[in-house]
Amino acid sequence: MKPVTLILRGLLVLAALLVLLPLVWTLLNAFKTNADLLVSTPKLIFAPVWDNMDYVLGRRSVSRALMNSLVVCSYAVLLGAVLGVPAAYVIARIKNRATQEAQFFALSLRFLPPVAVAIPMMVIWLGLDMYDSRPALIITYMTITVSITIWLSVPAFERVPIAIEEAARVDRLGPYAVFFRIALPVAKLQVLSAIAFSFILVWNEFLLAMMLTTSRAKTLPIIASEMSQLGMSVPWGILNAAVVLLSLPPLILLALVGTGLNTAFSKKSSE
Amino acid sequence: MATVECRNIRKCYGELEVIRDFNLSIQDHEFVVFLGPSGCGKSTLLRMVAGLEDITGGDLLIGGARMNDRDPGDRGIAMVFQNYALYPHMTVRHNITFGLERTGVGKAEIERRLTPVVDALGLAIYLDRKPVELSGGQQQRVAIARAMIKTPEVFLFDEPLSNLDAKLRGHLRVEIARLHKTLKSTSIYVTHDQLEAMTLADRIVLMNQGRIEQMGTPEEIYSRPATLFAAGFIGTPNMNFMQFEVEGGALRDGLIHLPAPAGAQGQVTLGIRPGSVEVLPDAAEGSLPALVERDEFHGETRLVSLRCGTHSLMASVPAHMALQEGQELHIRLPEDKLHYFDTQTGQRLD
Numbered sequence: 001m002k003p004v005t006l007i008l009r010g011l012l013v014l015a016a017l018l019v020l021l022p023l024v025w026t027l028l029n030a031f032k033t034n035a036d037l038l039v040s041t042p043k044l045i046f047a048p049v050w051d052n053m054d055y056v057l058g059r060r061s062v063s064r065a066l067m068n069s070l071v072v073c074s075y076a077v078l079l080g081a082v083l084g085v086p087a088a089y090v091i092a093r094i095k096n097r098a099t100q101e102a103q104f105f106a107l108s109l110r111f112l113p114p115v116a117v118a119i120p121m122m123v124i125w126l127g128l129d130m131y132d133s134r135p136a137l138i139i140t141y142m143t144i145t146v147s148i149t150i151w152l153s154v155p156a157f158e159r160v161p162i163a164i165e166e167a168a169r170v171d172r173l174g175p176y177a178v179f180f181r182i183a184l185p186v187a188k189l190q191v192l193s194a195i196a197f198s199f200i201l202v203w204n205e206f207l208l209a210m211m212l213t214t215s216r217a218k219t220l221p222i223i224a225s226e227m228s229q230l231g232m233s234v235p236w237g238i239l240n241a242a243v244v245l246l247s248l249p250p251l252i253l254l255a256l257v258g259t260g261l262n263t264a265f266s267k268k269s270s271e
Numbered sequence: 272m273a274t275v276e277c278r279n280i281r282k283c284y285g286e287l288e289v290i291r292d293f294n295l296s297i298q299d300h301e302f303v304v305f306l307g308p309s310g311c312g313k314s315t316l317l318r319m320v321a322g323l324e325d326i327t328g329g330d331l332l333i334g335g336a337r338m339n340d341r342d343p344g345d346r347g348i349a350m351v352f353q354n355y356a357l358y359p360h361m362t363v364r365h366n367i368t369f370g371l372e373r374t375g376v377g378k379a380e381i382e383r384r385l386t387p388v389v390d391a392l393g394l395a396i397y398l399d400r401k402p403v404e405l406s407g408g409q410q411q412r413v414a415i416a417r418a419m420i421k422t423p424e425v426f427l428f429d430e431p432l433s434n435l436d437a438k439l440r441g442h443l444r445v446e447i448a449r450l451h452k453t454l455k456s457t458s459i460y461v462t463h464d465q466l467e468a469m470t471l472a473d474r475i476v477l478m479n480q481g482r483i484e485q486m487g488t489p490e491e492i493y494s495r496p497a498t499l500f501a502a503g504f505i506g507t508p509n510m511n512f513m514q515f516e517v518e519g520g521a522l523r524d525g526l527i528h529l530p531a532p533a534g535a536q537g538q539v540t541l542g543i544r545p546g547s548v549e550v551l552p553d554a555a556e557g558s559l560p561a562l563v564e565r566d567e568f569h570g571e572t573r574l575v576s577l578r579c580g581t582h583s584l585m586a587s588v589p590a591h592m593a594l595q596e597g598q599e600l601h602i603r604l605p606e607d608k609l610h611y612f613d614t615q616t617g618q619r620l621d
Contacts, residue, residue: 163356166323167417171370172344185360 023247029240037236052241056227062242065223068134069203072219075138077199080145084198085191087146088153089179093165103154109147117143118211125212132214140208145198152194156187189257196257200250220246273334273347273424273457274299275320280329282315282481289315290481293329297459302451305461306468307478308504313461314429316478320459321350321427334424344373349418350427354434355410357402357417364398367416374421388420391450408439412446419450426451428460432467444470465505469493477501495610499617502542502610508574511548511584513541514614526559526580529609532621538614545574547608548586551601558601563594577602 001009029037031048056062087106091099117140125136160183168182184191209219224242228234275297282290290312297303305313318324320331322343331338338346349370357366367388368381376384389395392412402410411431418426428447432440448471451458462468468475469489477484477492477500484504485497496502502510515522515529517539522529531539551558564583565576568590575586575594579602586602594600611620 161354161356163352163354164358166321166343167350167352167356168358169323169343170321170348170350171417172342172373174342177373182358186358188360 026240026243029236030244031241032237034235034237052237053245055238056241056245061218061223061226062220062245065218065220066245068137068217069220072134072137072141072217073199073202075134076141076145076202077195079138079142080149080198081195083142084146084149085153085184085195086179088150088191088194089157089183091150092154092157103150106147106150109143110151114207115211118208121208122211131212132217134217137209137212137217137219140212141202141205144202144205148198148201149194152197153187153191156190156194157183159190160186193257196253199253203250274332275425275457275459276330276332277316277320278330278332280316280319280331281327282312282319282324283327288481293481293483295476295483295486297457299457300455302458302460302471302473304468304472304475305459305478306465306472306475306504307463307484309463311478312481313463313478317427317429317459317461320346320425321348322346347424348427349421349423349425350429351411351414351418351431353430355402355407355414357410357413359402362399362401363394363405363413366402366413367394367420370417370421384420384422388416391419391453392416392446407435408443411435411443415447415450419454423456426454426456426458428458428462430462431460433462433464440464440467447471465507469505477504479504495619496542497619499540499542499612499614502612506544508545508585508587510542510544510610513582513584515539515541524580527582529604529606532611535611535613535620539620540612540614542610542612543584543604543608545585545587547605548577548584549603549605550575550586550588550592551603554601555603558603561600561602563596563598563600566594566596 025042028044028046030052031050032043032046033049033051036043036046087102091103121136121140122131125131125133125140128136130136164186165178165182168178173181204221205219206221206225209222210225213219213222224239224246227239227242275295277293277295280290280293281288293316295303305316307313315324319326320333320338322338322341326339333346333348343350358369361369364385368385371381371384389398392415394409394412394416397405397409397413402413405413411434414431431447432443435443444467447460451471460467460471472489474487475489475492476486479500485492485501492501492505496505496510499512503512513527515524515527515538517531517535517537520531522531522539522541529541554560559579561577561579563575564578567574567576571590572587573590573592573594575588577584577586577600588594612618613620
């Protein structure tokens, strides 16, 4: 191996460790007792305990927040996909002033600082007497899921060769059949990745949830953050266990659609 | 089987008119090739026949019925695309049968029709593969099979061979010709390759800038090109052109003296194919002195660049005729092989 290659490999390993070590550390700490945690030299070898996990999973607030997160995110993502994917197809296929503006509008939703959305939303939901409810959070989150689904699905549909759709029209397919039978299956992987990414974004969302919920509709990130305020001393083990629990669904999703997600972001053509 | 008729067809993109007043009548069973340089409107025209492009004005009739407003699927056509346009998510078998399934043909009937088509194109072993696992030539065979199985009234080919390498192109060209012989479907074939046009066409429609430049059998267009454009576009190597001023009923400069065609005035362009230029070792009656400038070996023949007075021209000679650059020789331009064109209008003059 050439020395340059060796150095570059070393750099890669270093970069990977920079990303992975804190995660591994969090994972380990989730299974430590406070005695093992609060030592000046981090322990790698220790007797793992389930106490932290048990505590987190055993709390009613956590299980309710988990349900809230699952329901709110699933609906927001589902509705975002139902609205966003066909919209992306139209934007990709019909190029005119209106669709260009629509595409930019979808992106511009993400330019707004969340606080600028949260305060008016809070007023609206309070006025409608829907504050601190799942539907309110679902509809608010749809602004995120719809815009991300559109933004990431447009390039996916643009990569479907137009000639394939023309061949389908010659094969007697109408516009809806062309979308469902041809364009959607061909762009499937990247569209799914776009949807998965929108799920991860709303799953991790903190600020809007904090401002729009007080008790009933609290999501997992809110509960996880509350764990840090449990007492005089920070309960590190419990906090770490909550973080691990919170990270699992996005990680599983990433593993499932990881490759597709990568192509959706880099503009490489997919075969 | 059906006729195709274009009556005063126009196509505009906004203000820009790309095809104007296009009239063409294609007979049943006929194989017509639209030939022309890129941007001449030949593909646009084919796509209008297919229904993939709106017709701005005029009428399109297939089998006597007006088709302007019908969907592509209801025109009785099948199309083969330049980049194959196979459905990437379906197997080869499904690609071929998909169109039939959509029209509600029964499973047993589809199977019955699949076998001969697959056999004719040698696709039997690929049926369960996906298009990405096939080479370009195989993919285009699948595309042809997909078109064939529908037994369309009219076959449309949009530059089907231009993405393939030269050897495969020749091979598939022969195959398309053979298929047309057995199926006898009316076919429209778009290409910019004159060899494909010459070998496949019953009739060539030579197009330039949205108009028909000349229409006729390959022989007619080759032996009597109607315009300067047709003369220059058809034939490899290209025809030689020499410009003359008509003076007193003759074309002449210091060296060349030829009778002008009747009624010729002003500028006249004289054309002769390199293969028609006779190269003589010695001076003879009516011969002209010429100087060899370049000698290209082409295998069977040599292509020689000659300078003859103020004109330069190419001559195609048998490969065994050894010529040196700078050598002086004599050429003759046989009168029956000369083509005269009006330089201004580009029209043929006899």
